[in-house]
Amino acid sequence: MTTYITKALSSLATNGTLTPPLTPNENDAKSILRSSSPHPLISPEQNLLRLKAHLQNLPTDLLKHVHLSKIRREDPSLYFSAIRDDLTGLAPIVYTPTVGEACQKYSHIYQGPEGLYLSIDDKDRMPEILAEYAAKLSTTPQILVVTDGSRILGLGDLGIGGMGISVGKLNLYVAGGGVNPHGCLPVVLDMGTNTESIRNDPLYIGLRRPRASLEEATEFMDRFMAAASSAFPNAVIQHEDFYSEAAFAFLDKYKNQYRMFNDDIEGTGSVILGGFMAAAKQASAASGKALKDHRVVFLGGGSAAVGVAKEMMNFFKMQGLTEDEARERFWLIDTKGLITSTRPDVVAGKLASHKKYFIRNDTEGKEYPSLADVVEYVKPTALVGLSTTFGAFGEDVVRRMADLNEAPIIFPLSNPTSKCELSFADALNWTGGKVVFASGSPYAPIERDGLLREPGQGNNFLVFPGIGFGALQAGAKRVTEAMITASAIALSEALNEEEKKAGLLYPRLDRIREVSARVAAGVVRKAQEEGVDTNEKLRGLDDQALIKEMNDAQWWP
Ligand SMILES: O=C([O-])CC(=O)C(=O)O
Ligand SMILES: [Mg+2]
Missing domain, CATH: 3.40.50.10380 (Malic enzyme, N-terminal domain)
Incomplete structure (x- = not known):
């Protein structure tokens, strides 16, 4: 059996495929029979x-x-x-x-x-x-x-x-x-x-x-x-x-x-909201700017981009802004440039409906076709990439972000790595180490100026297991928007002291079970508050007890 698989795998290594399919020879077949007990x-x-x-x-x-x-x-x-x-x-x-x-x-x-x-x-x-x-x-x-x-x-x-x-x-x-x-x-x-x-x-x-x-x-x-x-x-x-x-x-x-949710719109939205809460705090501590004054430019106009921007609005609402004021903190760029009310395709009514919420009305008839144009116009504190374009955050733009900000927040989130807008190494080099960074796919830590710099991985896997597990445990009839936001808040609260000291935006992966239990507990609690839960056994428990229930319900190999 092993030889058969080894052969098949080596054919895959050399040809990139398993074709033509290998047939076990007689000896392989004998060992298959022998290995059955x-x-x-x-x-x-x-x-x-x-x-x-x-x-x-x-x-x-x-x-x-x-x-x-x-x-x-x-x-x-x-x-x-x-x-x-x-x-x-x-x-x-x-x-x-x-x-x-x-x-x-x-x-x-x-x-x-x-x-x-x-x-x-x-x-x-x-x-x-x-x-x-x-x-x-x-x-x-x-x-x-x-x-x-x-x-x-x-x-x-x-x-x-x-x-x-x-x-x-x-x-x-x-x-x-x-x-x-x-x-x-x-x-x-x-x-x-x-x-x-x-x-x-x-x-x-x-x-x-x-x-x-x-x-x-x-x-x-x-x-x-x-x-x-x-x-x-x-x-x-x-x-x-x-x-x-x-x-x-x-x-x-x-x-x-x-009882459903969308991982790309809601899961990604939650995980980026959670990471942005930590990132904005770090950046504001360095710059002295108020949290409500962050300005976020998005490259990308797909489901993840719009989902993330909408979810991130909660950050600004938490700082006391109204919905309209919170929306004003976002500038979205799709393949045709900044989404403005005067752009010809927008005027012609051709903009995909999910993007309409973020149309800018304040550009006075001027268009901003490239990312560099938009960065110059907006002077953002944060750049988020969901464009699926490899290297789309170029050196000029990244250096400009570092000129404009003490601690520029840069989240190149497109997956997999072959589609990522910016590598961690370039982000560090081009910002002189000032960047507050999270990407969608993983990068290895890098030593710089005697410090080990650990990149954040803003990937929805930090929340979707907790959202699904929490909804399941609560017997939730629906997965509400407030339950999604609760997952982001639970994630941001899951950072421990050591992680905060190390400047991390997200908890370390080796604590994922604990983090998921906290996220799940946050989701259950919100389901209860919203009256969509059906599992009476989880009602009336305090936060610690609820987290313990989630931990105890986990399967282990
Ligand atoms: O799967 C991932 O790594 C994150 C995700 O949902 C996507 O990129 O669509
Ligand atoms: Mg996905």
Whole structure:
């Protein structure tokens, strides 16, 4: 068996694919038969050591990802023991950035089903298919992560390859949130893909048709949401990586109807609000500027950008600003420049509806097409990137941010690293070390001026496991906006003294279980205050007791 897999993996290393599929030879087949009963002398500890040693020998992160996926299917306890043992080291393999490459090559590295694959061709049979699937499961799903693959990280439309992201998110639900792996159901809704190279790939395992229109997709989603909520009545449904228009449309449509939330709009919004609360404090301490006077420029106009900007408005409301005043703190730039009321496409009524909220009315007919123009005009204290454009925060702009600010806040958040607007090293160099930094994908710490500088990772995995787990534990009927904001506040309060001293914006990854329990407790508390909880056992507990309940409910490998 091992030789077979080693051969397959080395073919993947040299060709980048598993083709042609290798067939085990006679000896391999014999060893497969022999290995079917457990070896009496092998302990779980030794298995873990063996897995680590094997991973070290694999030459690329993708091969490590593929090997770990196999282990997860065969032995979830070993898999999650490995992640528990070294989350910081393995998160970049099982999650971003490597999961992005795994989604791109999904049909090439496919080794068997990992969850529920639903096709738009079956849209009329959703209730039967889901009921049948539910009947076959030995445990009831608690968390569903569902994508249509239409906008995977910053990598675009990957069709059925989006399954990789549903699986990746659920890895973090288990490792970070403490959800039982048997309660996790990854789902991909195959509605075609507009990426021609994927459609024409002979190995592609999805529908070879252009992506369904939003109207067709909505019809499918309506049926899926209804059937999934009826087949798994207690589950929380997380929407992931839908393209912006669909993401907003589905969130608006379903948030008051089902126990669901959108991770890119709401999860990313929460995590950046949480990090910005710490960043703004640091920057204001350095500059003496009032917290309410921060000015935030966004590069990007997608679901994550608009979701984050809306969620960040809560920061300014906490400083006493009205909604209109809070909105005035944000300038959004999409592919056509700063979004102004006088821009020709805006005048022509062609602006996507989710961006309309942030149209600037105060630019007196002048347009600002580039980021550098906007920085000169706004003189921002903070720059947030959700543009999916690698290197979009160029040297001139970054140096200018450092001229304008004692401690410029720069958050290049696009994922994976190949789409990130600015590397941590460049951010430090071009600001002379002044930057307050968080990125979406991980960067390693860097020593500078005798200090170890640790970058923040403003990735929604710091909150979505807690949001989902909290909603589940509360038996929440809905996931309300206030519950999302509560998750951000709980995250910001989870920083311990050592982390604050080290200037971190986010808690360290090795405390993720504790942090998720706090986030979950914050979510439960807010659900109770909003009257959407149904779990009476959690009512009337003080904060410490609630956090303990969340900790105790976590699954461990
Ligand atoms: O998956 C991640 O790393 C964060 C995220 O939701 C995205 O980029 O769409
Ligand atoms: Mg996402």
